[in-house]
Amino acid sequence: MLKSNAFVNHIPQELSQLQYLQILDLSSNNLSGPIPKSLSNLTAMQMLPDTIGWIHMVIANKETMLLSFRGRDDEYNQRNIAFLNYIDLSNNELSGNIPEELASLYGLQSLNLSGNTLQGEIPNKLGRMKQLQSLDLSRNELSGSIPATLSNLTFLEHFNVSYNNLSGRIPSGNQFNTFNDSSIYIGNHLCGYPLSDNCTKDGGIINEExxxxxxxxxxxxxxxxxxxxxxxxxxxxxxxxxxxxxxxxxxxxxxxxxxxxxxxxxxxxxxxxxxxxxxxxxx
Missing domain, CATH: 4.10.290 (Bacteriorhodopsin Fragment)
Structure with a gap:
């Protein structure tokens, strides 16, 4: 974990060579530039968490780590952190698009890219990351619609896209039917449940009044x-x-x-x- 430091410049491409890396936390720094596409080469994050256990060799028996997961901060010890794949790049100055190559990290459970200046659309391929339990893309400059493919993420418990430039209809089905907190969509031009704005056939907004x-x-x-x-x-x-x-x-x-x-x-x-x-x- 390298969070809350004063790191600047780009995220090093060399990080993608750490094939056993399960937790990448660079949040709350001054990093800039694009998110490296090469992060998709992190071998440990491409596999299901219960098939790997290299983290045991790194953390001492009594050592714990504080991680922000599913929208809250929790302490993780040696026993349960071995089964967690986690990327947190929040609160930096990262720019550019979200690389669709990240979708190859099939074992990733938490992806936090909030608090940057990311642009472009949310990649449709993120719907392939079936192990995702937490996805936070809030406080960026993302545009377009929320991909309907994200409704395939049946393990998703925490989702936030507030304060972007998103528009159109909020996906429905599976976990999206359980997200009843409208604040996770605030600051966009979205419509549909749980917002009070209805959608037209083409996804536009119609105010009820x-x-x-x-x-x-x-x-x-x-x-x-x-x-x-x-x-x-x-x-x-x-x-x-x-x-x-x-x-x-x-x-x-x-x-x-x-x-x-x-x-x-x-x-x-x-x-x-x-x-x-x-x-x-x-x-």
């Missing part, structure tokens, strides 16, 4: 269109008949005249009665 308001506006618009359409159809149906049917047209206007005369007579009689009543009250 905006969607409800839009549906209501659309409903009012269609109501107005329906009313106006009904009025227009009824209006032109009536006048179309009157224009082409002379007998009906005469009957219609005769009916209108009679109605007008009845209304006029009713109003005149009512006004006369009211006037007579007012005169009698005054006298």
């Amino acid at each position: 905006l969607s409800a308001g839009k549906d209501e506006d659309d409903g009012m618009l269609w109501m107005y269109i329906g009313s106006l359409s009904g009025f227009a159809v009824g209006f032109w149906t009536i006048w179309g008949v009157l224009i082409f049917k002379k007998k009906w047209r005469h009957a219609y206007f005769h009916c209108v005249d009679n109605t007008y005369n009845k209304i006029y007579i009713y109003i005149a009689v009512s006004f006369a009665r009211m006037s007579i009543k007012m005169m009698s009250i005054n006298h």
Whole structure:
């Protein structure tokens, strides 16, 4: 473990020659440059942890190591550290893409690349690392979507991609259905469970309140269109008949005249009665 020092410059390519290396912790330094693709040659991390035990020869019986694993700091002794494959390069100044070659480390259980300036997309091939229990890519500049292949990581217990430039739909299935803490996705443009933003078919974001308001506006618009359409159809149906049917047209206007005369007579009689009543009250 070489964490919390003042190391600078690039990660040495020579580290990839340490074929028995199971734990690589260079976190909280000032390392820069890309992550070496050659780290995929770490032989011990390519195998399942229960098939190797070289770490016993390095650590004394009573010595322990403090490791950040599955989102928490725990002490590991000789007995249980022999079954752990672990890479922590967090809190440095590493840049460039995440090498897809790291996917050949099939025995890796924890990969922490948080707190750097990594760019590009999350490699689809990371979904092949079936032993991963912890994957932290937070606080970088990653873009694109979260690969659906990561739902193949059935042992994944800790996952964090917060504060990147990711977008699109959050994968579903297996472990992703158990990640109900929305903070692990915050600081992106993602949608889907457990976030409150729904996804469109193409993975875009629809806010529930905006969607409800839009549906209501659309409903009012269609109501107005329906009313106006009904009025227009009824209006032109009536006048179309009157224009082409002379007998009906005469009957219609005769009916209108009679109605007008009845209304006029009713109003005149009512006004006369009211006037007579007012005169009698005054006298």
